[in-house]
Amino acid sequence: MTRVESIILVNTGYGKGKSSAAFGVMSRGWARGWRVGVVQFIKSGKWKTGEKKLADHLGIEWHTLGDGFTWESTDLDETAAKGRHAFEVASQMLASGDYDLLIFDELTYAVKYGWIEVNEVIEALKTRSPKTNVVITGRDCPVEIIELADTVTEMRKIKHAYDQGIKAKKGIEY
Secondary structure, three states: OOOOOOOEEEEEEOOOOHHHHHHHHHHHHHHOOOOEEEEEOOOOOOOOOHHHHHHHHHOOEEEEOOOOOHHHOOOHHHHHHHHHHHHHHHHHHHHHOOOOEEEEEOHHHHHHOOOOOHHHHHHHHHOOOOOOEEEEEOOOOOHHHHHHOOEEEEEOOOOOHHHHOOOOOOOOOO
16 A cells, blocks of 8 residues: 555445535544645535535634526626636635645536536646645536546436425425
8 A cells, every 4th residue: 555645535326425525524624633625616606505505613714616507597607707716716725735635526517518628637636735625516527637636436327306306305305
């Protein structure tokens, strides 16, 4: 076994739990005394989520930079610009050396939608501060990111309450 200064983890797939797993790592890192940061690429500040409330309580830096689900967008150009801005913030955080752990929630969508080039993401990850661990979440993770990552988990949906007409539940989904 080899020890390394940092790793890249990816939580992808169509099952529930990608962000939830990342926020579990966030809590674990904080408990170890790590400086932790979160950038959300799609979610907006409209929902008052439990994980954001926890991060505020713990003093974890949190950036919710999206404007919500793309199908609800009234201006896709503005939505894309917000996604690009989120990546600028994320890139600065990666390079800064100020973080032991960064969570990039739903970054994969910003790449899938063409707001950010996958090569830009790869370059930012490769040139990150050596001690900065990264967790990336979202469906349809590009193969280039999967190949670079050290750990990749695919969440596979078997059954979901939403398919039965059950709305998102506070404390479970947000």
